[in-house]
Amino acid sequence: ASRTDRLIEWCRTHEGERKKLFSDSTQDAREEGRSKQQLRHGKNQIYIEMAKAIFLHDETDEFRALAATNPGVFASSIRSRLDVLKTKYRKQNTLLGQTGAGRTYEDLLSNEKTKNILAAITKDFPWWADLHGWWRTNPAYNNTFSAADVGQDFSARAVEL
DSSP states (O other): OOHHHHHHHHHHHOHHHHHHHTTOOHHHHHHTTSOOOOOSSOHHHHHHHHHHHHHTTOSSHHHHHHHHHOGGGGHHHHHHHHHHHHHHHHHHHHHHHHHHTTOOHHHHHHOHHHHHHHHHHHHHOTTHHHHHHHHTTOTTTOTTOOSSOTTOOHHHHHHHO
């Protein structure tokens, strides 16, 4: 598995840390009936934990050794990779535009207008579905997201006026 695959898998299996890392909001926590996840030790500590999971099983002997003895050396690389993923995620979202803003992956997949776009997105960027599940309503990551209700049809409403 690639390093990015291991990064995504780590995020899947470490929900609390993932929420801390990607800015758990008070509103999300309230809507889900849980407490907001607080970032106690800083993101760097999370990056170190991620580094262990990603690089302890690396193909490169040197990286495996560093992950075992000094995983902190990978923190900036992980931060950079997450920034690259964010940039690519945003680029893919432009293909969906406002049509896909805020909608779940399952909603988009079941929609005739968006399922072919999704196929192209996930072929080019296989981590999009996971990232969309975590980032779709977070404007820090999804700049096509609108806080308006997904089902609102503003153009039809404007015509009525």
